[in-house]
Amino acid sequence: MGHTRLDTVGRRLLVLAALLLASICVHAAPPAYVLGGAPTSDTTPMRSCEPDVLSTLEQVEIPAPAGGWSGTPQAISVFNVFAGEVMVGLGDRVVCGRMHDARTRDSRFRSGVGLVVVPPAGTRDPVRVGWTPPVKQHWIPTIRIGGPSPVQQEDTLRLVVRTACLAIALALAFSALMGFIGARDRMFLVHAAMCVCLMLWQATLNGLTGYPRPWLPVGDSEPWWQVAFTAFGFAALLYGLWSQSGIVGRWPRLRLAVRWGVRLLVGVGLLVPLLPHAALRPVWWLLDLVFLVSVIGLTAVAVLSILRGDRRACAALAAAAPILALCLPARSVGQWAMEFRVELVQLGLTWFLIVMAYTLTSHFGQLRAQRDGMRQLADTDPLTGLPNRRAGLARLERCYAAARRSGAPLSVGFIDVDLFKRINDTHGHETGDRVLVAVGEALLTEVRHRNDVVRMGGEEFLVLLPGVDAAGARTRLEAMRLRIADAGKAVGADALQITASIGAATLTAGDDDPVALLRRADDAMYRAKHAGRNRVVDDRTQAATVTA
Missing domain, CATH: 2.60.120 (Jelly Rolls)
Structure with a gap:
């Protein structure tokens, strides 16, 4: 009665809330306009020229x-x-x-x-x-x-390109962090660091460190910030190209040289704030030279890797193509390249990050496939291909929990192949293995899902029958017993008699856990053996009756 009253009150409250919301939507007139902000007396903050x-x-x-x-x-x-x-x-x-x-x-x-x-x-x-x-x-x-309109439109277009590239780099960094949380793979953290590093490098080049408010303490130190993040950015680019160029696992000396090159670039970036202004130009020139030589070298290595059959290096070529184009003298490309140099650099870096994100996604797919394969191996019996004991008990717990929530019946059958040791001793272990495979196939014909048949070890099998009551379980297990008796034909030994003793049990209110259900099925199986084998005995059958 209490629950019925609460349900009635809840329905009435929902009806009243719906009526109130409908009245608001019908009678509330929308405003004519929305006004934000407030008038100001501040003048344009233009700084005078000293x-x-x-x-x-x-x-x-x-x-x-x-x-x-x-x-x-x-x-x-x-x-x-x-x-x-x-x-x-x-x-x-x-x-x-x-x-x-x-x-x-x-x-x-x-x-x-x-x-x-x-x-x-x-x-x-x-x-x-x-x-x-x-x-x-x-x-x-x-x-x-x-004219003001075309000049300002071009200015806006530049801003859109610059902010979009920063937004993509930031989004890829967050995506890599989410991937690390899911996969716990260090490569995702490395990719996130690359995205953040290249994003900050772009921001120091395009001036967006001060838009719409200063968010990096650049101040009067723009040259130092730019040279430092150029070194960091080159290190990120080289690391990404190195990881995709096909030299990982090959050419140990070249791999060691790339690693030390990346560390050297990071070290130069850390030391840049200590340099005098006069030293920034030669340092930047040296960084460009080292980077250009390294990119050309890694591109050649990627080509060699592709020729040797490593198609993964195609990603390195795809990522390096715009980087190599940016290394060309601007005058050889045209005036437009000189005018839009910053935007072209950002688009090249964004393309690089997208290619690296693609390869990272492919790596994540490989990790998942490997994990699924390892889990499959860990949960599968190598002989019969059925779930092993560990996987079977885990599925039994899930079926038990579902039956308790829904009130649906749950039955299990515990199967033991009769006189299996004699089969091994008489016909050999190879025939015994074929017998186990044939028994597993016979059991599969009477269940809805392959995971409902489990090899518990040796010659013992477990059959899960979710949604099946005691009478239905007895009928289903009897059909399995008959199919097992015909398994000798599948083994290729017509004279071989294969039988099984089967114990059945159905979930009751007194079962506190799935172990109790499994124990009753096991006890019923032993009563079937004591009663003469090759039969089905359920947990409600008394031992005296079976013996008789």
């Missing part, structure tokens, strides 16, 4: 058109200045900023330092642009001038 800073900049002047300025708005944006101040000016309007300091930039520009001005019609004042001399000699700035 005279001592301007004196250190490399400056160029872009002349006005032949007939002077048209009087329409002009947008000027400067990209790919990786460190130091950038100055953009036209007439009296001059702005300064850094790529890594989003707070000092015009809100209309996110990927570069920009300026929008309206020069008076007919004036000929040139556009003045200045930048800090680059640490990497060939990484020259890109200046874009034109």
Whole structure:
């Protein structure tokens, strides 16, 4: 009665909640608009250009058109200045900023330092642009001038590409961490570290360490951060290419050289903060040279591995292709490659991480296949292919728990091949093995699932009959006994008589665990043997009756 009242009250509460929700949806009028934020009196946080800073900049002047300025708005944006101040000016309007300091930039520009001005019609004042001399000699700035809309659209496109590459690297890092939690394989942690390292390297190159707020303490130390993460990034790239190039397990000396090369790059990255500014350019040049030679060498090794039949090295070639393209001089590719150098570098690194994630997924699939194979071996009897004792007892526990929850019946049969020792002694152990295989096949014909027949050891088998009551179990086990009697034909020895003593037991309310059910079936099997063998005896049959 108590449970019925509670169910009635619960249904009434659900009906009232549904009616209340429906009334809210029907009668509540949606707002005309949503207003967020609040008015502000803050001015644009543009930083002034200090005279001592301007004196250190490399400056160029872009002349006005032949007939002077048209009087329409002009947008000027400067990209790919990786460190130091950038100055953009036209007439009296001059702005300064850094790529890594989003707070000092015009809100209309996110990927570069920009300026929008309206020069008076007919004036000929040139556009003045200045930048800090680059640490990497060939990484020259890109200046874009034109209408505000196309210049800002290009700036937005650059931002989308840069942020998307960072987001992909971060997502792959989290995916690798989840893989490590599931597989406990060190390779997943290594891949996560590679993703984070390359993500930080990208952020120091594209200025997103300061967007939308500074989240890395780059400050005035952009060159040191860039060179350090270049070393770390090269180490991650070389390690990834090495692991996929096919030299793992081959060429021990080359493998040792790659390992020490990766350690050397990491060590250089750790020592970069101690270097003076004048030493950064030669160190960066040396890093590029070592990386280029290493990538070419590992690519050649990958080709050799493929020629030797190791198709796994195809991943190394796929990952190395854009990296090798980025090592080419920008002038040999075209002006567009110089303008979009940062975006191309990020896309190449993102492609590398995607290929590495693919190989990691393949490795995870191999681990799962190996684990499943080992589990199959651990749970399978090698002779009959049936579940062994350990797997059978585990399945019995699951069937027992399911029967207790649902109230469905559960029966088991314990089978012992009669006089099996005599079969071995008379016909040989090879024939005895064939007998066990034939008995297992005979039992399988009367069950729904292969895992319901278990070889417990020696000549003993266990049959699980979930959902079968005592009468049904007796009928099913009797059919099995008859099939076992015909197993001699399958063995190829017509004169061989194969019989089995079978004990049956059905789950009762007094069984506290599956062991009690199994014990009663075992006892019934021994009563069947004492009663003359080749018969089925259930746990409810009295010993005296059987003997009679």
